[in-house]
Amino acid sequence: MKYPSVNCFLWLLILVVNPILLLGQTPRFRHLSTNQGLSQNHISAILMDREGFVWFGSEDGLNKYDGYTFSHYKHESSDSTSIDDSYIQDILEDRKGDLWIATTAGLNRFDRDKNNFKHYNHASLKHSINDIFQDSKGRIWLGSNHGLLSFNEKSGLSKSYPLAGQNKKLESASYITRIIEDNDGTLWVGSEKGLYRFNPENGTYSAFFKGPDDTTLNSDWIKALFKDKKGDIWVGTHGGGLSVFQPDSNTFRNFLHEPGKTNSIAHNDILSIIQNKDGKLWIGTENGGISIYDIDAGQFTTLKHEEEDYSSLSNNSVYCIYRDVAENIWIGTYAGGVNFLPKFGKKFTTYRNIANRSQSLSNNIVLSICGDNDPDKIWIGTDGGGLNLFDRKTKTFTHYKNDINNPNSISNDYVIAVIQVSQDVLGLGYHNGGFDLFNIKTGVFKHHMPKLGDPLSLGISDVNNLFKDRDGNIWLGTWKGGLEFYDINSGKFTHYRNNPNDSNSISGDIVTKVFQDRAGNIWVGTYEGLNLLDPARKNSSILNIAMLIPSPYPVTRYNLFTKLKTGTCGSVH
Secondary structure (H helix, E strand, C coil): CCCCCCHHHHHHHHHHHCHHHHCCCCCCCEEECCCCCCCCCCEEEEEECCCCCEEEEECCEEEEECCCCEEEECCCCCCCCCCCCCCEEEEEECCCCCEEEEECCEEEEEECCCCEEEECCCHHHCCCEEEEEECCCCCEEEEECCEEEEEECCCCEEEEECCECCCCCCCECCCEEEEEECCCCCEEEEECCEEEEECCCCCCEEEECECCCCCCECCCCEEEEEECCCCCEEEEEECCCEEEEECCCCEEEEECCCCCCCCCCCCCEEEEEEECCCCCEEEEECCCCEEEEECCCCEEEEECCCCCCCCCCCCCCEEEEEECCCCCEEEEECCCCEEEECCCCCCCCCCCCCCCCCCCCCCCCEEEEEECCCCCEEEEEEECCCEEEEECCCCEEEEECCCCCCCCCCCCCEEEEEEEEECCEEEEEECCCCEEEEECCCCEEEEECCCCCCCCCCCCCCEEEEEECCCCCEEEEEECCCEEEECCCCCCEEEECCCCCCCCCCCCCEEEEEEECCCCCEEEEECCEEEEECHHHCCCCEEEEEEEECCCCCEEEEEEEECCCCCCCCCCC
């Protein structure tokens, strides 16, 4: 539609920047995908280096992000210094600042000066590396599909540490998924065959497997490990939910998804775990979104992809979650690229029409916004969705739409302008629906439309904008119908139309804006220029004065209604 009021923008700022509205809001994510330059949308690893670059590992290359653009690193068979494989599994920046990248083909070290990669070709390293970890003593450990390895950077060699499975004679834990360290310097090693507590000083270990009761793990397939601020060890499994180790009893407390229980964990396939500064755990699941666990309250809340909400999580399979030094959260998903949640959140909260949600915004094209005497209520005009009443407390919308069977309903659903006429009355201007006075107490819309043969009725039904002057009367800017003046007491209209044969008439019939200055003068903007009406002589003839007003859009004349006295005009700012 054509001309929503400038006041719409002012009310929009009040609506979305008011910090009260941001309390308790669902996190609103910014998305990075192939549309923004990411090489591929399955993100398995994220790291921010000490230089401030964010690195993303994907199934089709390594990405370096500077906040604006992406640089891609992929395997090139003709270039021996390219990364050894494009399927990235993990990324580590060591204490020296060296960047290590694990791929399905082996281990790589990135040379920042040369912008290329060094490969480590020892046979034990030419396997899929799933995880890279540096312990408190600076030693680098690798989780591979051929077991647990310690890596010596100087020699380029690795040492293997076999870990026996539950049936020690028949199987071993050869596929290592995750490695972390507890406060005692012990390594916790996750595999597809169980969880291991490993002493790096002497190579001894103890193992934890799925057991018959609820004090043991619910699954042997370990997908995620995390040590929280208190030093507790959290374990994410495939199919067995989330577990936390209880050292006093050498047992586990388990958390499983309970269908129908909204405060249980979202899914039993756990892929990633971090802890936010507020102490809450963020748990990425397979197909269940993110579960946020409040340790003190003992409850989960869930963040999921919402089809109609473009700021929701982009995908419900969350492979990695990373909190950077600025406390921003980065989330890597299976097919939805990267989700970014800044520490301070977005300055704007977005409200959209959501299918099958009757209390969402009725239409996504908002043309006008108006306040209410109740500071928690805002009126919103839309392009085809009628009038909406937004409740700041409940974050819900009430809709007023045209009902052909109810003559007291809204004139039509294309609400271009909304103003407050009095405490209980709104004025509404429509595209081809005329002008309404809406009593918000009774719910009745009083219609004003052109009436054939009645010169005191509305002149045209296409109303662009509305303005209430200091006397409480209404000025209506129309599309190709000039300016309309509505006397609030008599209910009659006065018309101001352009007359090509009268140089003293209004400059054009497309009226874009009406404004009253401190002196009480009425200023009128049209497609053809700026006009000034002396409020004491509203119905007088007009005197035209040619002048040039500096503007991005050249305006070569402006008009004065009634006789202009010296000093009346002044400047326009």
